[in-house]
Amino acid sequence: MNLSVNLTKQTGTDACAAGAAPVLYEFFRKTPSRNYFGAGVFELLGYDPVDSDFDRTLGWASLLHPDDALIFAQHRNQQTKNDANRRLTFRLRHKDGNWITVEDCATIHELASGDVVTSGCLTRLDAAQTLSSSDGTSHTLQKGGNLHKRLLNSLAEGVVVYDATGTVVEFNNTALEILGLTGDELCRKTVPETPCTFVREDGVPLTRDELPGKRVLATGDREYGVVLGVNRPNGEFAWIRVNAEPLHNEQTGTFDGVIVSFADINDVKQAQVAFRERELLYRQMFSNTTAVNILVDPADGRIVDASRAAEELYGFADGGLVGRTIPDLDVDGAPSMHRHVSAVLEHGALSFVVQHRLGNGEIRKMQVHAGLIELHERKYIHTTNVDITEREHYERMLKDANRKLAEERQRLDEIIWGTSAGTWEWNVQTGETRFNERWAEIIGYTLDELGPVSIDTWLAYCHPEDLEKSEAALQSTFRGETDHYQCECRMRHKDGSWVWVLDRGKVVEWDASGNPLRMSGTHADITPTKAVEAEIRRLAQTDQLTGLSNRYQFNSMLSQIIQINRRFEKSIVLLLLDLDRFKQVNDTFGHPVGDKLLVEVAEIIKRNCREADVVARLGGDEFAVVLPLMDDVRDAAIPAQRIIEEVSRPLIIDGNEVHVGISIGISTCADHNGTPDSIYRDADKALYRAKNCGRNRFCFYVEGGCNECGALDRELCGRYALNPQNQDN
Incomplete structure (x- = not known):
């Protein structure tokens, strides 16, 4: 949308006395609903701005004189070039039914949207004749003496009158002020003699012959609404709108001179600049x-x-x-x-x-x-x-979820409070405490057995490691950071075991300074819950078939053991074990037999390892053993050889005699600087070498690229078993 502002300027006692006052409008060819008329248009045509009889979408069409309609339409159709200028004179019907003559000065340009906009202003010609009518004469100006002079100087427009020779014969003070001249510089001067220079709206200088007064002297035709720039003698610049009209002797009808009236429109020009800047700013803020x-x-x-x-x-x-x-x-x-x-x-x-x-x-x-x-x-x-369609949808979902969550919390609270939970009341200031019988039963006592109870009773039976956590939660509640106290703590049972309780409470009374006075709460026995959590953790860390640690637990323990061995400056040894010919067992006897074979092999591995060793099934027929705190890494050959010997014996599974072997790769942390990844990688290389050298044997990892057992020391390869009778096996 192009913004317009009402630039109508009344420069005298009334519009007629002020001359032709410009009134602005703006028409949109494709979207006439956006047509704009300045307030001056309505005043010019006699309408109220909110008058329903005035249809903005029709532009001038409903008001145009029939004799002018054809010329107006032809000129409109010829304006196809962007940023074209148009100057027309036509008649419009006033609301009172009379016709008024206006001059239309407009610019036509095309918007980025493709709409064509005509922006222009109207000047009422029959109101612009300040000093004479169309047939007025200079003789008339010579009548009236002082009355005429007072009238001339009272005008807000500048007026200069030339005789038929082009010599200035009359002017008013406003003309001197607008042009920046003195009376001597203008009086009895011809057009070329005035010290002012003029430019067109596009900045191109005008010759003296192109000035409106000079053209009227040459043609005898009126000139209306001409916008010129004036370079004053003092260096200042001003914009003026000029009307020039021929004068005739009323007795003879002969050409008698020219009357030129002009108004200072600097404010109009500034408003137009402000209008463009405002339009640009508005457009950027509105659209970008x-x-x-x-x-x-x-x-x-x-x-x-x-x-x-x-x-x-x-x-x-x-x-x-x-x-x-x-x-x-x-x-x-x-x-x-x-x-x-x-x-x-x-x-x-x-x-x-x-x-x-x-x-x-x-x-x-x-x-x-x-x-x-x-x-x-x-x-x-x-x-x-x-x-906000989606937002409201999500808000409804969130409200429903919160409502259901609140209902669930309420239900759980009711269940907890409805059970035989242990209860307690505590005078925070005195330490006086009251427990119910269930509170004592949770830890295997009766209230009588606990004797006189106080806050010290709680402190005596709570696990020392949990007291600090409980105290921190209490202080948070006392500071108002939480609306209730809650802590999971261990309490020593009468039988010496530790019982897990959920300790919950709330401050029920505060003093005037905001200090807690009394608290009430419950103890709920959550030992079964903790046992379930422990079982879940165990299952998450245990291979379900063999009961050994799974790969997750193995990785965790390997990292921890490496750190412990560094602290004690001991060696850690990793054994990677892989069954030989296990696939043949599955193919021959079926997977149930294969699963039972894996269980039997797991038992063999555990029997030949120390209690401190970590034994894990990594997946399939692959196992791992972590040997911590080893003084001599070569001692790992002892359990390795025993495992090979036991696994290599015929095993009876579901009445089937099963023959398998096992290959073992052994690695350690060199200089105690190894990482879980490096020690595992080294053991895997050693396992590959054991497989490559005939299987059913162990092999230590040795730096370098040797893949044959013959390249290793006898003590580093299971090909040379500790039992000489098995060396050829």
Whole structure:
């Protein structure tokens, strides 16, 4: 949308005395609903700005004199070039039925949207003849003496009168002021002799012969509404609007001179610049954003402008949003619009929620932030619309979830409080405490056995490691950081075991200074829950088939053991074990037999390891053993050889004689600097070498690329077993 402001300037006692006052308008060829008329247009034509009889969308069409309509239409159709200028004279019907003659000065340009905009101003010609009518004469000016002079100097416009030779014969003080001249510089001078220079609106200098007064002297034709720039002798610059009219002797009818009237329109020009800057700023703020902005005429709810984001959201393919009305969008129609428009006009701003129908028919819920603004001396409502359809959906889901969660919490609270929980009451200031019988039963006592109870009773039976945590939770509640106290603690049972309790409480009385006076709470025995948690942790760390540690637990323990061995400057040894010919067992006897074989092998490995060793099944037929705190890494050959010997014997599984072997790779942390990844990688290389050298044997990892057992010391390869009878096996 192009913004316009009313630039009409009254420069005298009334409009007629001031001369031709410019009134602005702006027409949109494709979207005539956006047509704008300055307040001066309505005044010029005798209409009230809110008069329903005046149809803005028709432009001049309904008011144009029939004799001028054809010329006007032809000239309009010829204006196809962007930024073209137009100057026409035509007649418009006043509301009182009379015809008034106006001069139209306009610029036509095309917007980025493709719409063609005509921006212009009207000057009423029959009101511009300040000193003479169309047939006035200079003789008339010579009558009246002082009355004529007073009238001339009272005008807000500058007036200069030339005789037929082009010599200045009359002027007023306003002319001297506007042109920056003295009386001597203008009196009895011809047009070329004045010290002022002039330029056109585009900045091109004018020759003296091109000045309006000079052209009227040459042609005898009127010149109206000519905009010129004046370079004053003092170096200042001003813009003026000039009307020049021929004068005739009223007795002979012969040409008698020229009367030139002109008005200082610097304010108009500045307003035009401000108008362009304001238009640009408004356009950038309105359109260059992801916000859905809409400008609405409150008179009829018509949309006069919409941002790109708004057009994209609503998606009306047939002409977009501009020209539509709010009831076209609002599902609740005109009543909803009138209600909200009235509220905005009353309060200036309003936020509300409505349902809008998009171009594809989809209904979306909109949060509308509306505010009243004033443009072109008219009120509009600017709205920023936010689609909250999805947000409301998620908010409803969140509310439902919170409601269900609250219900579940309430249900659990009722269950807890409805059970035979241990209860306690504590005078925070004195330490006096009261327990119920169940509180004592949880730890295997009766209240009588506990004797006189106080807060010290709790301190005596709570696990020392949990007291600090309990105290921190209590202090947080006392400071108001939490609305209740809660802590899981261990208490010593009468039989010497530790019982887990959930200790919960709330301050039920505070003093005037905000210090806690009394607390009440419960003890719930959560030992079974803790046992379940421990079992879950155990299952998460245990291989379900063999009962050995699983890979997760193995990785965790390997890292911990490496750190412990560094602290004690001991060696750690890793054995990676892999069954030989296990696939043949599965293929021959089936997977149930294979699973039982894995269980038997796991038992063999555990029997030949120390209690401190970590034995794990990594997956399939692959096992691992971590030997911590080893003084001599070569001692790992002893359990390795025993495991090989036991696994290599025929095993009876479900009545089937099963023959398998086992290969073992052995590695350690060199200089105690190894990592879990490096020691595992080294053991895996040694296992590969054991497999490559004939299987059913162990092999230590040795730095270098040797893959053959013959390249190793006899003590580092299971090919040379500790039992000489098995060396060839």
